[in-house]
Amino acid sequence: MQFLLLLLIIPSFALVGLQSYTSFGDSANAVAKVAGQSITQQELDAAQRQQMERMRQMFGDQFDAKMFDTPAAKQGVLDNLIAQRAQMAAVTREHLMVSDLTLQQTLLGIPELHGADGKFDNDKYRSLLAAQGTVPKIYEAGLRQDLALQQLAGAVQGTAFAPKSVALRFSNISDQEREIQELLFKTTDYAAQVKVTDDMLKAYYDKNSQQFEIPEQVKAEYVVLDMAAVAAQVTVSDADIKSYYDQNVAHYATPEQRRASHILITTKKDASAADKATAKAKAESLLAAVRKNPAEFAKLAKENSQDTASAEHGGDLGFFSEGMMVKPFTDAAQKLKEGQISNVVESDFGFHIIQLTGIKPASVKTLSQVRDEIAASIQKQMAAKKFAEMADLFNDTVYEQANSLKPAADKLKLAVQTVADLGRHPNPAIAPTAPYNNQKFLTALFADGAIKNKRNTAVIEAAPSVLIAGHVISYKPVTKQAFADVKESVRAKVMQATEAEFAVKAGEAKFAALKAKDDTAGFAAAKTVSRANRQSVSGNVFDAVMKADVSKLPAFVGVTLPGQGYAVYRIGKVAQPAAVDQARRQSEQQQIASALAQQEMTAYIDVLKKKAKAKILKPVVASIPVDANLASK
Structure with missing residues (x-):
């Protein structure tokens, strides 16, 4: 689980950058220390929120935030932050x-950063980053660090391999085929033998009384305070929009962008003068060729450029702005006019021949173009600030005027809503995001103070920025259905249970007899199953068949089939398939290598933690619910 969380968390760093993890707060607020640097509680909370948001985007309504609101989940996030920090220390070292x-x-x-023409779109790039609250410089610094981490991890994981003997053994087990026959003892075949009396029915009813209970239920009023309700009360003026635009006009400016293609002849940083001279001579030769026939630039780049990524596209690098390329390349590209070809340009990567293929002049979006975007941003900021103020007022009013939710609703301009048939636990039939279908809220609703004293519940945080308080209107205690009302239901259950007992008894007797002496009478036609081809065999049957000892054939296994009866399975043959799926075996070998690589990386991270003297300073705890704060009053 920790490794899974690591896979989910690390990519998120590429989205927001790692810089937020390089500024450390007050040591008194630290929860851990790695390589002499602190991990603060705020950093831990931020990492958990990022992970929850990623999971929410992946699973939508299926996402359950409660699974992350536990000490174990927070510990997993902290462990991954520690591992991240230890790896960054190794990268630096x-x-x-x-x-x-x-x-x-x-x-x-x-x-995602490409436009409709398939080329890199700088405007789209900047707008996507802006939506995440970051800018290219910060994002690229974080991405650079992520790539360095990948270098470190790749160097370790790349050493792992799957021994052929292990892979072969695994594949042979996976391919092994077992020929089975089934002898089924159905419960319905024993219906005639079952004699049910009223005493049996009454005894079952008394013994299993909980099956015939109607759970306690409440009908309740509730009030929800969320960001949508707050945003509806926030008004953004034209003056606010104009002021924001004037203060952030640079954010809406796009610098000049240039598009170029290049042919690169690479050299190593420590290359000898002779090697550099050879590479430069080759570049000069190619320059002469492209100057003679500029239309052949793309063809020559595809055939000769040692930058394989751009060579596939005729050397095209797409549009770029200042700072995205190494300085010698940028300086040369800035001096060219559209269509011109540079002289040979030397950089740390080798020798370039550059052709400028396009220029996008610098531009600034007008206020009218970004008005809606700015209004939404201001409204979001104002709503966040107002939410905190309203939350305190909501909390206080619900607590101080505990006999009704109406005062709080009126004061905050919220609606009092009603819901019936609520139980002590969330109802799967209701959308999991419904704020009243929340375990914390339901627990508060069924507390003695809410039911007996008819007082408001505490304010509960049902989800991030979603607060709810409730008030019980009516309560129905647990009731037991009368025996007469459920007699026929009891009869069906007793019949089924007794029939199953007869079926199991008969099946076990047959199983014992077959182990003593083989007999194929009554068995169904044989079919072959393997781990690669289960033949629609149910899980418990398949597990029993594949786990059976086949050192002596025929072998037998007996399996209880819930709701159906009992079955005996005869294993007559065990063999390897005539044709082997080499592609699948290759895939299995890669899976084993991947698992071993993960093991190697986990062990390596443990070593890095020791080198970095990683230490947890405070135990992690689950989030403190809002009602706990209220209770302290």
């Missing part, structure tokens, strides 16, 4: 670097 070209190629390889 080992001087692992990510080149500008690698960073640029990574950005160019993100499909």
Whole structure:
């Protein structure tokens, strides 16, 4: 589970950058320390929120925030932050670097950043980052660190391999085929033998009385305070929008962008003068060729450029702004006019021949173009601030005027709503996001103070920025259905249970006899099952068949089939398939190698934690619910 959380959390760092984890708060607020640097409670909470948001986006209404509101879940997040910090310390210690070209190629390889023409769209790039509350410089710094971490992890995981003997053994077990026959003892075959009396029915009713209870229920009023309700009460003026635009006009500006293609002849940083001279000579030769026939630039780039990523596209690098390329490349591209070809340009990566293919002049979006975006942003900020103020007022009013929710609803301009037939636990038939279908709220609703004294519940945080308080209107205690009303239902249950007893007894007797002496009479036609092909065999049957000892054949297993009876299975043959699926076996070997790589990485991270002297300073705890704060009053 911890490794799964690691996989989910680490990509999120690429979205928001790692810089938030490099500024450390007050040591008194630290929950852990790694490589002499603190991990604060705020950083832990932020990491948990990011993970919850990612899971919410992945699973939508299926997402249950309660699974993350536990000490174990928070501990998992903290462990991953510690692992992250320990790896970053190793990256720094080992001087692992990510080149500008690698960073640029990574950005160019993100499909979401491409426009309709399939090329990198800088405007889209900036707007996506703005929606996440960050800017290119910060995002790229975080991405650079993520790529460095991948270098570190790749160096470790790349050493793992699956021994052929292990992979072969695994595949043979997976492919092994067992020929089985079924002898079924159905419960319905024994119906005639079952004699049910009223005493049996009454005894079952008394013994299993809970089956015939109607759970306690309440009808309640409730009031919800959420961001939607707050936002509806927030008005954004034209003056606010104009002021925001004037103060942040640089945010809506797009610098000049240039598009270029290049042919790269690479050299190593420590290359000898002779090697550099050879590479430069080749570049000069190619330059002469493209100057002679500029229309052949793309063809020559595809055939000769050693930047394989751009070579596939005829050397095209898409549009880029200042700072995205290494300085020598940028300086040369800035001097070119559209269509011009540069001289040979030397950089840390080798020798470039650059052709400028397009220029997008700098631009600034007008106020009218971004009015709606700004209004939404201001409204969101104002709503967040107002929510905190209204939450305190909501909390106080619900507590101080505990006989009714109306004062709180009137004061905050909220609606009092009603819901019936609520039980002590959430109802799966109701949308899990319904605020009243929340375990904390239901627990508060069924408390003595709410039911007996008819007092408001405490304010409960049903979800992030969703507060709810309730008031019980009526309460129905647990009631037991009369025997006469459920007699026929009891009869059906007793019949089924007794028939099953007869079926199991007969099946077990047959199973014992077959173990003593083989007899194929009564068995169904044989079919072959394997771990790769279960033949629609149910889970418990399949497990019993595949776990059976087949050192001596025929072998037998007996299995109880809930609701059906009992079955005996005869295993007559065990063999390997005539044809082997080599592609699947190759995939299985890769899976084993991946599992071993994960093991290696886990062990390596443990070593890094020790080197970084990682230490947890405070135990993690689940979030403190709002009602606990209220209770302290």
